[in-house]
Amino acid sequence: MNEKFKSMQSSMPWFTVYHPSLIEKPVIKFIKEVWHFRSRPILVVLDPQGKLVCPNALHMMWIWGSNAFPFTSLREESLWRDETWRLELLVDDIDPMILNWIKEGKYIFLYGGDDIEWARKFTNNARAVAQAAGIPLEMVYVGKSRNRREKILRLMATITVEKLSYIWQDLTMIWFFWTRLESMLYSKIQLGELDDHDPMMQEIKKLLSYDREGGWAVLSNGSNIVVNGHSSTILPALMEYDLWKDQVPVKGFDLALEEHHRTIHGISHPCCRFDFPMTMGRIPETMKCPECNRAMENFSTFLCCHDEVLPNVFF
Incomplete structure:
Protein backbone atom coordinates (compact mmCIF):
# COMPACT_ATOMS: atom_id res chain seq x y z
CA MET A 1 0.00 0.00 0.00
CA ASN A 2 2.89 2.34 0.75
CA GLU A 3 4.39 1.80 -2.71
CA LYS A 4 0.98 2.32 -4.31
CA PHE A 5 0.57 5.56 -2.38
CA LYS A 6 3.98 6.81 -3.50
CA SER A 7 3.20 5.93 -7.11
CA MET A 8 -0.08 7.87 -7.04
CA GLN A 9 1.53 10.74 -5.16
CA SER A 10 4.25 11.13 -7.78
CA SER A 11 1.66 11.48 -10.57
CA MET A 12 -0.45 14.15 -8.83
CA PRO A 13 0.08 17.79 -9.87
CA TRP A 14 -1.30 19.05 -6.53
CA PHE A 15 -0.17 18.97 -2.93
CA THR A 16 -0.51 15.69 -1.03
CA VAL A 17 -0.07 14.57 2.54
CA TYR A 18 3.55 13.46 2.92
CA HIS A 19 2.38 10.19 4.44
CA PRO A 20 -1.08 8.95 5.56
CA SER A 21 0.24 8.23 9.05
CA LEU A 22 0.49 12.01 9.60
CA ILE A 23 -3.31 12.33 9.56
CA GLU A 24 -4.61 12.30 13.14
CA LYS A 25 -7.44 9.92 14.06
CA PRO A 26 -9.90 12.74 14.98
CA VAL A 27 -9.37 14.16 11.46
CA ILE A 28 -10.09 10.78 9.88
CA LYS A 29 -13.21 10.45 12.03
CA PHE A 30 -14.33 13.96 11.01
CA ILE A 31 -13.85 13.23 7.30
CA LYS A 32 -15.86 10.03 7.58
CA GLU A 33 -18.67 11.22 9.85
CA VAL A 34 -19.06 14.88 8.86
CA TRP A 35 -17.94 14.83 5.23
CA HIS A 36 -19.45 11.34 4.69
CA PHE A 37 -16.38 9.92 2.98
CA ARG A 38 -16.48 6.14 2.51
CA SER A 39 -14.23 4.84 -0.26
CA ARG A 40 -15.33 6.61 -3.45
CA PRO A 41 -13.51 9.87 -4.21
CA ILE A 42 -15.03 13.13 -2.99
CA LEU A 43 -13.90 16.70 -3.64
CA VAL A 44 -14.60 18.98 -0.70
CA VAL A 45 -14.32 22.69 -1.53
CA LEU A 46 -13.21 25.28 1.03
CA ASP A 47 -13.11 29.05 0.53
CA PRO A 48 -9.95 31.12 1.27
CA GLN A 49 -11.03 31.37 4.93
CA GLY A 50 -11.31 27.58 5.22
CA LYS A 51 -15.11 27.59 5.28
CA LEU A 52 -16.89 24.65 3.65
CA VAL A 53 -18.65 25.83 0.47
CA CYS A 54 -19.40 22.43 -1.11
CA PRO A 55 -19.30 18.97 0.51
CA ASN A 56 -18.58 17.26 -2.84
CA ALA A 57 -18.02 19.12 -6.10
CA LEU A 58 -17.35 16.03 -8.23
CA HIS A 59 -21.01 15.74 -9.23
CA MET A 60 -21.25 19.24 -10.69
CA MET A 61 -17.87 18.79 -12.39
CA TRP A 62 -19.14 15.70 -14.23
CA ILE A 63 -22.32 17.53 -15.24
CA TRP A 64 -21.08 21.03 -16.16
CA GLY A 65 -17.28 20.81 -16.25
CA SER A 66 -15.40 24.07 -15.76
CA ASN A 67 -18.65 26.00 -16.07
CA ALA A 68 -19.31 24.93 -12.47
CA PHE A 69 -16.43 27.12 -11.19
CA PRO A 70 -15.98 28.15 -8.37
CA PHE A 71 -17.59 24.80 -7.45
CA THR A 72 -19.71 26.03 -4.55
CA SER A 73 -23.12 24.75 -3.56
CA LEU A 74 -24.54 28.17 -4.48
CA ARG A 75 -23.13 27.78 -7.98
CA GLU A 76 -24.58 24.27 -8.17
CA GLU A 77 -28.05 25.58 -7.23
CA SER A 78 -27.74 28.35 -9.81
CA LEU A 79 -26.80 25.93 -12.59
CA TRP A 80 -29.80 23.72 -11.82
CA ARG A 81 -32.16 26.73 -11.87
CA ASP A 82 -30.98 27.55 -15.40
CA GLU A 83 -31.11 23.92 -16.60
CA THR A 84 -33.91 22.24 -18.57
CA TRP A 85 -34.70 18.61 -19.42
CA ARG A 86 -33.14 18.47 -22.88
CA GLY A 281 -21.59 8.23 1.69
CA ARG A 282 -24.63 10.49 1.25
CA ILE A 283 -27.65 8.24 0.68
CA PRO A 284 -31.27 9.38 1.10
CA GLU A 285 -33.13 7.79 4.00
CA THR A 286 -36.37 7.63 2.01
CA MET A 287 -37.24 7.86 -1.67
CA LYS A 288 -40.49 8.02 -3.60
CA CYS A 289 -41.19 6.13 -6.80
CA PRO A 290 -41.08 8.42 -9.87
CA GLU A 291 -43.92 6.39 -11.40
CA CYS A 292 -46.55 6.25 -8.63
CA ASN A 293 -45.10 8.67 -6.03
CA ARG A 294 -45.38 6.08 -3.24
CA ALA A 295 -42.59 5.50 -0.73
CA MET A 296 -40.20 2.85 -2.05
CA GLU A 297 -39.07 -0.16 -0.01
CA ASN A 298 -35.47 -0.18 1.15
CA PHE A 299 -33.32 -3.32 0.78
CA SER A 300 -29.70 -4.14 1.58
CA THR A 301 -27.87 -5.90 -1.24
CA PHE A 302 -24.45 -7.56 -1.38
CA LEU A 303 -23.06 -7.50 -4.91
CA CYS A 304 -19.77 -8.88 -6.19
CA CYS A 305 -18.88 -7.96 -9.76
CA HIS A 306 -15.35 -8.46 -11.04
CA ASP A 307 -15.91 -7.33 -14.61
CA GLU A 308 -18.03 -4.28 -15.26
CA VAL A 309 -18.50 -2.44 -18.53
CA LEU A 310 -17.01 0.65 -16.95
CA PRO A 311 -13.36 1.33 -17.77
CA ASN A 312 -10.79 1.98 -15.11
CA VAL A 313 -10.87 5.71 -14.46
CA PHE A 314 -8.56 7.16 -11.83
CA PHE A 315 -9.46 10.40 -10.11
Missing part, protein backbone atom coordinates in the same frame (compact mmCIF):
# COMPACT_ATOMS: atom_id res chain seq x y z
CA LEU A 87 -31.01 16.11 -24.92
CA GLU A 88 -27.87 18.25 -24.54
CA LEU A 89 -28.09 17.78 -20.77
CA LEU A 90 -27.96 13.99 -21.26
CA VAL A 91 -25.24 13.76 -23.91
CA ASP A 92 -23.20 16.92 -23.16
CA ASP A 93 -20.39 17.00 -25.73
CA ILE A 94 -19.73 13.25 -25.49
CA ASP A 95 -20.49 12.82 -29.19
CA PRO A 96 -20.44 15.74 -31.69
CA MET A 97 -22.49 13.59 -34.09
CA ILE A 98 -25.53 13.83 -31.81
CA LEU A 99 -25.09 17.58 -31.42
CA ASN A 100 -25.15 17.88 -35.23
CA TRP A 101 -28.37 15.85 -35.39
CA ILE A 102 -29.89 18.20 -32.82
CA LYS A 103 -28.96 21.24 -34.93
CA GLU A 104 -30.50 19.55 -37.98
CA GLY A 105 -33.77 19.09 -36.08
CA LYS A 106 -33.80 15.32 -36.41
CA TYR A 107 -35.68 12.88 -34.20
CA ILE A 108 -33.18 11.00 -32.04
CA PHE A 109 -33.63 7.83 -30.03
CA LEU A 110 -31.13 7.09 -27.25
CA TYR A 111 -31.66 3.54 -26.06
CA GLY A 112 -29.99 1.08 -23.70
CA GLY A 113 -30.19 -2.32 -22.08
CA ASP A 114 -28.43 -5.67 -22.45
CA ASP A 115 -31.04 -7.75 -24.31
CA ILE A 116 -30.23 -8.13 -28.01
CA GLU A 117 -33.76 -9.33 -28.85
CA TRP A 118 -35.22 -6.18 -27.33
CA ALA A 119 -32.69 -4.10 -29.29
CA ARG A 120 -33.64 -5.83 -32.55
CA LYS A 121 -37.37 -5.40 -32.04
CA PHE A 122 -37.05 -1.82 -30.87
CA THR A 123 -34.77 -0.56 -33.66
CA ASN A 124 -36.66 -2.38 -36.41
CA ASN A 125 -40.02 -1.06 -35.21
CA ALA A 126 -38.68 2.46 -34.67
CA ARG A 127 -37.22 2.52 -38.18
CA ALA A 128 -40.48 1.23 -39.69
CA VAL A 129 -42.56 3.83 -37.84
CA ALA A 130 -40.22 6.66 -38.84
CA GLN A 131 -40.44 5.62 -42.48
CA ALA A 132 -44.23 5.38 -42.35
CA ALA A 133 -44.52 8.76 -40.61
CA GLY A 134 -41.97 10.35 -42.94
CA ILE A 135 -39.70 11.71 -40.20
CA PRO A 136 -35.87 11.80 -40.10
CA LEU A 137 -34.76 9.45 -37.31
CA GLU A 138 -31.37 8.56 -35.82
CA MET A 139 -30.77 5.96 -33.11
CA VAL A 140 -27.87 5.59 -30.67
CA TYR A 141 -27.14 2.65 -28.38
CA VAL A 142 -25.62 3.93 -25.12
CA GLY A 143 -25.12 0.66 -23.24
CA LYS A 144 -25.94 0.00 -19.61
CA SER A 145 -24.62 1.54 -16.41
CA ARG A 146 -23.52 -1.72 -14.81
CA ASN A 147 -22.88 -4.91 -16.72
CA ARG A 148 -20.16 -7.28 -17.75
CA ARG A 149 -17.80 -5.86 -20.33
CA GLU A 150 -17.88 -8.95 -22.56
CA LYS A 151 -21.67 -9.01 -22.71
CA ILE A 152 -21.92 -5.35 -23.74
CA LEU A 153 -19.14 -5.76 -26.30
CA ARG A 154 -20.92 -8.77 -27.82
CA LEU A 155 -24.18 -6.84 -27.96
CA MET A 156 -22.45 -3.84 -29.56
CA ALA A 157 -20.81 -6.11 -32.13
CA THR A 158 -24.21 -7.59 -33.05
CA ILE A 159 -25.76 -4.13 -33.38
CA THR A 160 -22.92 -3.13 -35.71
CA VAL A 161 -23.01 -6.30 -37.85
CA GLU A 162 -26.80 -6.19 -38.22
CA LYS A 163 -26.72 -2.39 -38.73
CA LEU A 164 -29.41 -1.87 -36.11
CA SER A 165 -28.22 1.59 -35.12
CA TYR A 166 -25.29 3.88 -34.39
CA ILE A 167 -23.23 2.94 -31.30
CA TRP A 168 -20.53 4.47 -29.15
CA GLN A 169 -17.46 2.39 -29.94
CA ASP A 170 -15.49 3.80 -27.02
CA LEU A 171 -16.59 2.32 -23.69
CA THR A 172 -15.36 5.48 -21.98
CA MET A 173 -18.17 7.39 -23.69
CA ILE A 174 -20.70 4.96 -22.21
CA TRP A 175 -19.05 5.27 -18.80
CA PHE A 176 -19.15 9.07 -18.99
CA PHE A 177 -22.83 9.11 -20.01
CA TRP A 178 -23.89 7.03 -16.99
CA THR A 179 -21.50 8.78 -14.59
CA ARG A 180 -23.01 12.14 -15.52
CA LEU A 181 -26.56 10.84 -15.17
CA GLU A 182 -25.87 9.35 -11.75
CA SER A 183 -24.11 12.59 -10.78
CA MET A 184 -27.33 14.47 -11.55
CA LEU A 185 -29.18 12.35 -8.99
CA TYR A 186 -26.44 12.65 -6.36
CA SER A 187 -26.16 16.40 -6.97
CA LYS A 188 -29.87 16.85 -6.29
CA ILE A 189 -29.64 14.65 -3.19
CA GLN A 190 -26.67 16.64 -1.89
CA LEU A 191 -28.57 19.90 -2.34
CA GLY A 192 -31.55 18.43 -0.51
CA GLU A 193 -33.64 18.70 -3.68
CA LEU A 194 -35.02 15.18 -3.83
CA ASP A 195 -38.28 16.93 -4.70
CA ASP A 196 -40.99 14.65 -6.05
CA HIS A 197 -42.61 17.69 -7.66
CA ASP A 198 -39.48 18.52 -9.67
CA PRO A 199 -40.21 17.27 -13.24
CA MET A 200 -36.52 17.10 -14.18
CA MET A 201 -35.68 15.07 -11.07
CA GLN A 202 -38.52 12.69 -11.87
CA GLU A 203 -37.18 12.09 -15.39
CA ILE A 204 -33.65 11.50 -14.09
CA LYS A 205 -34.97 9.00 -11.55
CA LYS A 206 -37.06 7.22 -14.19
CA LEU A 207 -34.15 6.80 -16.58
CA LEU A 208 -31.82 5.46 -13.88
CA SER A 209 -34.46 3.04 -12.62
CA TYR A 210 -35.35 1.84 -16.14
CA ASP A 211 -31.69 1.01 -16.70
CA ARG A 212 -31.79 -1.32 -13.67
CA GLU A 213 -34.90 -3.11 -14.92
CA GLY A 214 -34.38 -3.92 -18.61
CA GLY A 215 -34.29 -1.79 -21.74
CA TRP A 216 -35.37 1.82 -22.23
CA ALA A 217 -35.50 4.56 -24.84
CA VAL A 218 -35.56 8.36 -24.86
CA LEU A 219 -36.91 10.14 -27.94
CA SER A 220 -36.12 13.75 -28.71
CA ASN A 221 -37.15 16.08 -31.50
CA GLY A 222 -33.96 18.04 -31.88
CA SER A 223 -33.18 19.26 -28.37
CA ASN A 224 -36.66 18.67 -26.95
CA ILE A 225 -37.14 15.32 -25.17
CA VAL A 226 -40.52 13.89 -26.12
CA VAL A 227 -40.71 10.46 -24.46
CA ASN A 228 -38.73 8.74 -21.70
CA GLY A 229 -39.93 5.16 -21.70
CA HIS A 230 -39.23 1.67 -20.35
CA SER A 231 -38.93 -1.25 -22.80
CA SER A 232 -42.32 -2.56 -21.63
CA THR A 233 -44.05 0.65 -22.77
CA ILE A 234 -42.04 2.23 -25.58
CA LEU A 235 -41.88 -0.88 -27.77
CA PRO A 236 -45.65 -1.58 -27.59
CA ALA A 237 -46.30 2.10 -28.40
CA LEU A 238 -44.26 1.76 -31.59
CA MET A 239 -45.75 -1.61 -32.49
CA GLU A 240 -49.24 -0.12 -32.21
CA TYR A 241 -48.53 2.66 -34.69
CA ASP A 242 -51.69 1.85 -36.64
CA LEU A 243 -53.74 2.89 -33.58
CA TRP A 244 -52.33 6.43 -33.48
CA LYS A 245 -51.05 7.12 -37.00
CA ASP A 246 -54.19 9.12 -37.86
CA GLN A 247 -53.28 11.57 -35.10
CA VAL A 248 -49.86 12.32 -36.60
CA PRO A 249 -51.10 14.78 -39.29
CA VAL A 250 -53.35 16.46 -36.70
CA LYS A 251 -51.15 16.65 -33.59
CA GLY A 252 -47.69 15.98 -34.99
CA PHE A 253 -45.57 12.88 -34.50
CA ASP A 254 -44.27 14.05 -31.09
CA LEU A 255 -47.61 14.55 -29.38
CA ALA A 256 -49.29 11.55 -31.04
CA LEU A 257 -46.59 9.15 -29.81
CA GLU A 258 -46.37 10.78 -26.39
CA GLU A 259 -50.13 10.47 -25.84
CA HIS A 260 -50.28 6.82 -26.90
CA HIS A 261 -47.21 5.99 -24.82
CA ARG A 262 -48.82 7.67 -21.81
CA THR A 263 -51.91 5.48 -22.26
CA ILE A 264 -49.82 2.29 -22.29
CA HIS A 265 -47.72 3.56 -19.40
CA GLY A 266 -50.83 4.18 -17.31
CA ILE A 267 -51.71 0.51 -17.62
CA SER A 268 -48.22 -1.00 -17.37
CA HIS A 269 -46.48 1.06 -14.63
CA PRO A 270 -42.90 -0.30 -14.95
CA CYS A 271 -41.18 -1.21 -11.68
CA CYS A 272 -38.58 1.21 -10.34
CA ARG A 273 -35.35 0.37 -8.57
CA PHE A 274 -32.34 2.34 -7.34
CA ASP A 275 -29.02 0.98 -6.15
CA PHE A 276 -27.02 3.24 -3.85
CA PRO A 277 -23.54 1.87 -3.03
CA MET A 278 -22.74 2.32 0.64
CA THR A 279 -19.40 3.70 -0.54
CA MET A 280 -21.21 6.83 -1.80
Whole structure:
Protein backbone atom coordinates (compact mmCIF):
# COMPACT_ATOMS: atom_id res chain seq x y z
CA MET A 1 0.00 0.00 0.00
CA ASN A 2 2.89 2.34 0.75
CA GLU A 3 4.39 1.80 -2.71
CA LYS A 4 0.98 2.32 -4.31
CA PHE A 5 0.57 5.56 -2.38
CA LYS A 6 3.98 6.81 -3.50
CA SER A 7 3.20 5.93 -7.11
CA MET A 8 -0.08 7.87 -7.04
CA GLN A 9 1.53 10.74 -5.16
CA SER A 10 4.25 11.13 -7.78
CA SER A 11 1.66 11.48 -10.57
CA MET A 12 -0.45 14.15 -8.83
CA PRO A 13 0.08 17.79 -9.87
CA TRP A 14 -1.30 19.05 -6.53
CA PHE A 15 -0.17 18.97 -2.93
CA THR A 16 -0.51 15.69 -1.03
CA VAL A 17 -0.07 14.57 2.54
CA TYR A 18 3.55 13.46 2.92
CA HIS A 19 2.38 10.19 4.44
CA PRO A 20 -1.08 8.95 5.56
CA SER A 21 0.24 8.23 9.05
CA LEU A 22 0.49 12.01 9.60
CA ILE A 23 -3.31 12.33 9.56
CA GLU A 24 -4.61 12.30 13.14
CA LYS A 25 -7.44 9.92 14.06
CA PRO A 26 -9.90 12.74 14.98
CA VAL A 27 -9.37 14.16 11.46
CA ILE A 28 -10.09 10.78 9.88
CA LYS A 29 -13.21 10.45 12.03
CA PHE A 30 -14.33 13.96 11.01
CA ILE A 31 -13.85 13.23 7.30
CA LYS A 32 -15.86 10.03 7.58
CA GLU A 33 -18.67 11.22 9.85
CA VAL A 34 -19.06 14.88 8.86
CA TRP A 35 -17.94 14.83 5.23
CA HIS A 36 -19.45 11.34 4.69
CA PHE A 37 -16.38 9.92 2.98
CA ARG A 38 -16.48 6.14 2.51
CA SER A 39 -14.23 4.84 -0.26
CA ARG A 40 -15.33 6.61 -3.45
CA PRO A 41 -13.51 9.87 -4.21
CA ILE A 42 -15.03 13.13 -2.99
CA LEU A 43 -13.90 16.70 -3.64
CA VAL A 44 -14.60 18.98 -0.70
CA VAL A 45 -14.32 22.69 -1.53
CA LEU A 46 -13.21 25.28 1.03
CA ASP A 47 -13.11 29.05 0.53
CA PRO A 48 -9.95 31.12 1.27
CA GLN A 49 -11.03 31.37 4.93
CA GLY A 50 -11.31 27.58 5.22
CA LYS A 51 -15.11 27.59 5.28
CA LEU A 52 -16.89 24.65 3.65
CA VAL A 53 -18.65 25.83 0.47
CA CYS A 54 -19.40 22.43 -1.11
CA PRO A 55 -19.30 18.97 0.51
CA ASN A 56 -18.58 17.26 -2.84
CA ALA A 57 -18.02 19.12 -6.10
CA LEU A 58 -17.35 16.03 -8.23
CA HIS A 59 -21.01 15.74 -9.23
CA MET A 60 -21.25 19.24 -10.69
CA MET A 61 -17.87 18.79 -12.39
CA TRP A 62 -19.14 15.70 -14.23
CA ILE A 63 -22.32 17.53 -15.24
CA TRP A 64 -21.08 21.03 -16.16
CA GLY A 65 -17.28 20.81 -16.25
CA SER A 66 -15.40 24.07 -15.76
CA ASN A 67 -18.65 26.00 -16.07
CA ALA A 68 -19.31 24.93 -12.47
CA PHE A 69 -16.43 27.12 -11.19
CA PRO A 70 -15.98 28.15 -8.37
CA PHE A 71 -17.59 24.80 -7.45
CA THR A 72 -19.71 26.03 -4.55
CA SER A 73 -23.12 24.75 -3.56
CA LEU A 74 -24.54 28.17 -4.48
CA ARG A 75 -23.13 27.78 -7.98
CA GLU A 76 -24.58 24.27 -8.17
CA GLU A 77 -28.05 25.58 -7.23
CA SER A 78 -27.74 28.35 -9.81
CA LEU A 79 -26.80 25.93 -12.59
CA TRP A 80 -29.80 23.72 -11.82
CA ARG A 81 -32.16 26.73 -11.87
CA ASP A 82 -30.98 27.55 -15.40
CA GLU A 83 -31.11 23.92 -16.60
CA THR A 84 -33.91 22.24 -18.57
CA TRP A 85 -34.70 18.61 -19.42
CA ARG A 86 -33.14 18.47 -22.88
CA LEU A 87 -31.01 16.11 -24.92
CA GLU A 88 -27.87 18.25 -24.54
CA LEU A 89 -28.09 17.78 -20.77
CA LEU A 90 -27.96 13.99 -21.26
CA VAL A 91 -25.24 13.76 -23.91
CA ASP A 92 -23.20 16.92 -23.16
CA ASP A 93 -20.39 17.00 -25.73
CA ILE A 94 -19.73 13.25 -25.49
CA ASP A 95 -20.49 12.82 -29.19
CA PRO A 96 -20.44 15.74 -31.69
CA MET A 97 -22.49 13.59 -34.09
CA ILE A 98 -25.53 13.83 -31.81
CA LEU A 99 -25.09 17.58 -31.42
CA ASN A 100 -25.15 17.88 -35.23
CA TRP A 101 -28.37 15.85 -35.39
CA ILE A 102 -29.89 18.20 -32.82
CA LYS A 103 -28.96 21.24 -34.93
CA GLU A 104 -30.50 19.55 -37.98
CA GLY A 105 -33.77 19.09 -36.08
CA LYS A 106 -33.80 15.32 -36.41
CA TYR A 107 -35.68 12.88 -34.20
CA ILE A 108 -33.18 11.00 -32.04
CA PHE A 109 -33.63 7.83 -30.03
CA LEU A 110 -31.13 7.09 -27.25
CA TYR A 111 -31.66 3.54 -26.06
CA GLY A 112 -29.99 1.08 -23.70
CA GLY A 113 -30.19 -2.32 -22.08
CA ASP A 114 -28.43 -5.67 -22.45
CA ASP A 115 -31.04 -7.75 -24.31
CA ILE A 116 -30.23 -8.13 -28.01
CA GLU A 117 -33.76 -9.33 -28.85
CA TRP A 118 -35.22 -6.18 -27.33
CA ALA A 119 -32.69 -4.10 -29.29
CA ARG A 120 -33.64 -5.83 -32.55
CA LYS A 121 -37.37 -5.40 -32.04
CA PHE A 122 -37.05 -1.82 -30.87
CA THR A 123 -34.77 -0.56 -33.66
CA ASN A 124 -36.66 -2.38 -36.41
CA ASN A 125 -40.02 -1.06 -35.21
CA ALA A 126 -38.68 2.46 -34.67
CA ARG A 127 -37.22 2.52 -38.18
CA ALA A 128 -40.48 1.23 -39.69
CA VAL A 129 -42.56 3.83 -37.84
CA ALA A 130 -40.22 6.66 -38.84
CA GLN A 131 -40.44 5.62 -42.48
CA ALA A 132 -44.23 5.38 -42.35
CA ALA A 133 -44.52 8.76 -40.61
CA GLY A 134 -41.97 10.35 -42.94
CA ILE A 135 -39.70 11.71 -40.20
CA PRO A 136 -35.87 11.80 -40.10
CA LEU A 137 -34.76 9.45 -37.31
CA GLU A 138 -31.37 8.56 -35.82
CA MET A 139 -30.77 5.96 -33.11
CA VAL A 140 -27.87 5.59 -30.67
CA TYR A 141 -27.14 2.65 -28.38
CA VAL A 142 -25.62 3.93 -25.12
CA GLY A 143 -25.12 0.66 -23.24
CA LYS A 144 -25.94 0.00 -19.61
CA SER A 145 -24.62 1.54 -16.41
CA ARG A 146 -23.52 -1.72 -14.81
CA ASN A 147 -22.88 -4.91 -16.72
CA ARG A 148 -20.16 -7.28 -17.75
CA ARG A 149 -17.80 -5.86 -20.33
CA GLU A 150 -17.88 -8.95 -22.56
CA LYS A 151 -21.67 -9.01 -22.71
CA ILE A 152 -21.92 -5.35 -23.74
CA LEU A 153 -19.14 -5.76 -26.30
CA ARG A 154 -20.92 -8.77 -27.82
CA LEU A 155 -24.18 -6.84 -27.96
CA MET A 156 -22.45 -3.84 -29.56
CA ALA A 157 -20.81 -6.11 -32.13
CA THR A 158 -24.21 -7.59 -33.05
CA ILE A 159 -25.76 -4.13 -33.38
CA THR A 160 -22.92 -3.13 -35.71
CA VAL A 161 -23.01 -6.30 -37.85
CA GLU A 162 -26.80 -6.19 -38.22
CA LYS A 163 -26.72 -2.39 -38.73
CA LEU A 164 -29.41 -1.87 -36.11
CA SER A 165 -28.22 1.59 -35.12
CA TYR A 166 -25.29 3.88 -34.39
CA ILE A 167 -23.23 2.94 -31.30
CA TRP A 168 -20.53 4.47 -29.15
CA GLN A 169 -17.46 2.39 -29.94
CA ASP A 170 -15.49 3.80 -27.02
CA LEU A 171 -16.59 2.32 -23.69
CA THR A 172 -15.36 5.48 -21.98
CA MET A 173 -18.17 7.39 -23.69
CA ILE A 174 -20.70 4.96 -22.21
CA TRP A 175 -19.05 5.27 -18.80
CA PHE A 176 -19.15 9.07 -18.99
CA PHE A 177 -22.83 9.11 -20.01
CA TRP A 178 -23.89 7.03 -16.99
CA THR A 179 -21.50 8.78 -14.59
CA ARG A 180 -23.01 12.14 -15.52
CA LEU A 181 -26.56 10.84 -15.17
CA GLU A 182 -25.87 9.35 -11.75
CA SER A 183 -24.11 12.59 -10.78
CA MET A 184 -27.33 14.47 -11.55
CA LEU A 185 -29.18 12.35 -8.99
CA TYR A 186 -26.44 12.65 -6.36
CA SER A 187 -26.16 16.40 -6.97
CA LYS A 188 -29.87 16.85 -6.29
CA ILE A 189 -29.64 14.65 -3.19
CA GLN A 190 -26.67 16.64 -1.89
CA LEU A 191 -28.57 19.90 -2.34
CA GLY A 192 -31.55 18.43 -0.51
CA GLU A 193 -33.64 18.70 -3.68
CA LEU A 194 -35.02 15.18 -3.83
CA ASP A 195 -38.28 16.93 -4.70
CA ASP A 196 -40.99 14.65 -6.05
CA HIS A 197 -42.61 17.69 -7.66
CA ASP A 198 -39.48 18.52 -9.67
CA PRO A 199 -40.21 17.27 -13.24
CA MET A 200 -36.52 17.10 -14.18
CA MET A 201 -35.68 15.07 -11.07
CA GLN A 202 -38.52 12.69 -11.87
CA GLU A 203 -37.18 12.09 -15.39
CA ILE A 204 -33.65 11.50 -14.09
CA LYS A 205 -34.97 9.00 -11.55
CA LYS A 206 -37.06 7.22 -14.19
CA LEU A 207 -34.15 6.80 -16.58
CA LEU A 208 -31.82 5.46 -13.88
CA SER A 209 -34.46 3.04 -12.62
CA TYR A 210 -35.35 1.84 -16.14
CA ASP A 211 -31.69 1.01 -16.70
CA ARG A 212 -31.79 -1.32 -13.67
CA GLU A 213 -34.90 -3.11 -14.92
CA GLY A 214 -34.38 -3.92 -18.61
CA GLY A 215 -34.29 -1.79 -21.74
CA TRP A 216 -35.37 1.82 -22.23
CA ALA A 217 -35.50 4.56 -24.84
CA VAL A 218 -35.56 8.36 -24.86
CA LEU A 219 -36.91 10.14 -27.94
CA SER A 220 -36.12 13.75 -28.71
CA ASN A 221 -37.15 16.08 -31.50
CA GLY A 222 -33.96 18.04 -31.88
CA SER A 223 -33.18 19.26 -28.37
CA ASN A 224 -36.66 18.67 -26.95
CA ILE A 225 -37.14 15.32 -25.17
CA VAL A 226 -40.52 13.89 -26.12
CA VAL A 227 -40.71 10.46 -24.46
CA ASN A 228 -38.73 8.74 -21.70
CA GLY A 229 -39.93 5.16 -21.70
CA HIS A 230 -39.23 1.67 -20.35
CA SER A 231 -38.93 -1.25 -22.80
CA SER A 232 -42.32 -2.56 -21.63
CA THR A 233 -44.05 0.65 -22.77
CA ILE A 234 -42.04 2.23 -25.58
CA LEU A 235 -41.88 -0.88 -27.77
CA PRO A 236 -45.65 -1.58 -27.59
CA ALA A 237 -46.30 2.10 -28.40
CA LEU A 238 -44.26 1.76 -31.59
CA MET A 239 -45.75 -1.61 -32.49
CA GLU A 240 -49.24 -0.12 -32.21
CA TYR A 241 -48.53 2.66 -34.69
CA ASP A 242 -51.69 1.85 -36.64
CA LEU A 243 -53.74 2.89 -33.58
CA TRP A 244 -52.33 6.43 -33.48
CA LYS A 245 -51.05 7.12 -37.00
CA ASP A 246 -54.19 9.12 -37.86
CA GLN A 247 -53.28 11.57 -35.10
CA VAL A 248 -49.86 12.32 -36.60
CA PRO A 249 -51.10 14.78 -39.29
CA VAL A 250 -53.35 16.46 -36.70
CA LYS A 251 -51.15 16.65 -33.59
CA GLY A 252 -47.69 15.98 -34.99
CA PHE A 253 -45.57 12.88 -34.50
CA ASP A 254 -44.27 14.05 -31.09
CA LEU A 255 -47.61 14.55 -29.38
CA ALA A 256 -49.29 11.55 -31.04
CA LEU A 257 -46.59 9.15 -29.81
CA GLU A 258 -46.37 10.78 -26.39
CA GLU A 259 -50.13 10.47 -25.84
CA HIS A 260 -50.28 6.82 -26.90
CA HIS A 261 -47.21 5.99 -24.82
CA ARG A 262 -48.82 7.67 -21.81
CA THR A 263 -51.91 5.48 -22.26
CA ILE A 264 -49.82 2.29 -22.29
CA HIS A 265 -47.72 3.56 -19.40
CA GLY A 266 -50.83 4.18 -17.31
CA ILE A 267 -51.71 0.51 -17.62
CA SER A 268 -48.22 -1.00 -17.37
CA HIS A 269 -46.48 1.06 -14.63
CA PRO A 270 -42.90 -0.30 -14.95
CA CYS A 271 -41.18 -1.21 -11.68
CA CYS A 272 -38.58 1.21 -10.34
CA ARG A 273 -35.35 0.37 -8.57
CA PHE A 274 -32.34 2.34 -7.34
CA ASP A 275 -29.02 0.98 -6.15
CA PHE A 276 -27.02 3.24 -3.85
CA PRO A 277 -23.54 1.87 -3.03
CA MET A 278 -22.74 2.32 0.64
CA THR A 279 -19.40 3.70 -0.54
CA MET A 280 -21.21 6.83 -1.80
CA GLY A 281 -21.59 8.23 1.69
CA ARG A 282 -24.63 10.49 1.25
CA ILE A 283 -27.65 8.24 0.68
CA PRO A 284 -31.27 9.38 1.10
CA GLU A 285 -33.13 7.79 4.00
CA THR A 286 -36.37 7.63 2.01
CA MET A 287 -37.24 7.86 -1.67
CA LYS A 288 -40.49 8.02 -3.60
CA CYS A 289 -41.19 6.13 -6.80
CA PRO A 290 -41.08 8.42 -9.87
CA GLU A 291 -43.92 6.39 -11.40
CA CYS A 292 -46.55 6.25 -8.63
CA ASN A 293 -45.10 8.67 -6.03
CA ARG A 294 -45.38 6.08 -3.24
CA ALA A 295 -42.59 5.50 -0.73
CA MET A 296 -40.20 2.85 -2.05
CA GLU A 297 -39.07 -0.16 -0.01
CA ASN A 298 -35.47 -0.18 1.15
CA PHE A 299 -33.32 -3.32 0.78
CA SER A 300 -29.70 -4.14 1.58
CA THR A 301 -27.87 -5.90 -1.24
CA PHE A 302 -24.45 -7.56 -1.38
CA LEU A 303 -23.06 -7.50 -4.91
CA CYS A 304 -19.77 -8.88 -6.19
CA CYS A 305 -18.88 -7.96 -9.76
CA HIS A 306 -15.35 -8.46 -11.04
CA ASP A 307 -15.91 -7.33 -14.61
CA GLU A 308 -18.03 -4.28 -15.26
CA VAL A 309 -18.50 -2.44 -18.53
CA LEU A 310 -17.01 0.65 -16.95
CA PRO A 311 -13.36 1.33 -17.77
CA ASN A 312 -10.79 1.98 -15.11
CA VAL A 313 -10.87 5.71 -14.46
CA PHE A 314 -8.56 7.16 -11.83
CA PHE A 315 -9.46 10.40 -10.11
